[in-house]
Amino acid sequence: MGDDGRRHIGTAERRDRLALRQRLAGAARAGSPEEVAGALVALHGTDPATVHLAVGARLADAAKTVSGTERALYEDGTLVRMHGMRHTVFVFPAELTAVVHASTGIGVAARERASLLKDMAAAGAPDAVWLAEVEESALTALARRGQATAAELARDEPRLKERFVYAAGKSYEGVHTVSTRLLRVLGVEGKVVRGRPLGSWTSSQFRWAPAPEHPELDPAGARAELLRRWLTACGPATEGDLKWWTGWPVTQVRRALAAIGAREVSLDTGTGYVAAGDTGPVAAPEPWAALLPALDPTAMGWQQRDWYLAPELRPALFDRSGNVGPTVWWNGRVIGGWAQRADGGIAWRVLDGTGVGREAEAAIGAEAERLAAWVGTTRITPRFRTPLERELSA
Incomplete structure (x- = not known):
């Protein structure tokens, strides 16, 4: 206990919690993609490859990564790719879709629809009544097809191909189709979700599918449930x-x-919170290494990252928009990055000043071999390129 009576959770213990609850230590690895997603609450889904790479890094049997993840996403429906926090695309356990929609999606959706109508009005495009007709027609066509691309839906509802100028006269002026913006709005409203891609598991060309039915929850209760799950997985957090x-x-x-009765704790860097009943110590795991993908939910899990990622490493590992690239981990901290070369090999580098030895390098090498084995002939290029990833991939 600290002098003020609060439980103190130092950086070393935070890293131990991360290793165990994020399923990164060898003994903590999961048996299925559903178990991984449940432990992490959400997998970043903006880059399609990230979902599979994040799962593979945490599975006890990484050889089942692609088949297991595609089964969960596209056959069993136990995982759902949908818009979530901050209108970002995530993959959630199916039982969380109602929680995410009520806690976050409703508010984001209202802003997205208002923005679309404002942009259409500014461009002299048809009004909200017209858009509602197009929306109803598109959803009917999607229900009939089961899954469809935007182009397929536009064959059923040609008004989806209508174009309007966005931000006319400004430096970021562009032309949007109604389908591009409308399907995004329907996604954050919880009416449609991303379906099976047109290509392999790395493809960013998705079909759309009707969203699974879920109960309408009280937003305040849903926020409490989402926060409880996230603190259990990621606490302590500020x-x-x-x-x-x-x-x-x-x-x-x-x-x-x-x-949720969250408990306040002291951290090396200030005040944090853990879920109720989660103030007890955790056992330190065995030494571990991991190769995590760009936008991995662990690397992107906290706003304040100095306790696991030294500030001096960020220029090499992040792009200009703040997206993290592929990272190399050793015992709860980021020590470098990795990339796939054109020949399929995994190149990695420990960055200067991280002070790791032969044990770490051997463990990292083993993880690189494990990754290369299950990825096979698939070639991976992160959607958001970072300086170190570009250098290693070349």
Whole structure:
């Protein structure tokens, strides 16, 4: 206990919690993609390859990564790719879709629809009544087809091909089709989800599918449930971490913390929170290494990252928009990065100043071989390129 009576959770213990709860230590690895997603709450889905690579890094049998993840996503429906926090695309356990929609999606959706109508009005495009007709027609066509690309839906509802100029006269002026913006809005509204891609598991060309039915939940209760799950997986976390990850106003974060009876703890860098009943110590895992993909949910899990990622490493590992690239981990901290070469080999580098020895390098090498074995002939290029990834891939 600290001098103020609060439980103190130092950086070393935070790294131990990360290893175990993020399923990264060898003994903590999962048996299925559903188990991985449940442990992490959400897998980043903006880059299609990230979902599979994040699962593979945490499976006890990585050879089942692709078949198991595709089964869960496209056959059993136990995982769902949908818009979530901050209108980002994630993959969630199916039982969380209602929680995410009520806690986050409703508010984001209102802003997205208002933005679309505003942009259409500014461009002299048809009004909200016209858009509602197109929307109803598109959803009917999608229900009939089961899954469809935007181009296929536009053959059924030609008005989806209508174009309008966005931000006319500004430096970022562009031309949008109605389908591009409308399907995005329907995604955050929880009416459609991403279906099976047109190509392999690395393809970014997705079909759309009707969203699975789910009950309408009380938003405040849903926020409490989402925060409870996330703190269980990622706690301790600061108020800033929670506000950043959820995208909620700080008032909603504080109400959800109070609703779940979260416990305040002291950290080496200030004040954090853990879920109720989660103040006890954890056993340190065996030494471990991991190769995590770009946008991995662990690397992107907290806004304040100095406890696992030294600030001096960020220029090499992040792009200019703040997206993390592929990272190399040793015992709870980022020590370098990796990339796939054109010949399929996995190249990695420990960055200067991280001070690791032969044990770490041997473990990292073994993880690189494990990754290369299950990826096979598939070639992976992260959607967001970072300086070190570009250099290693060349």
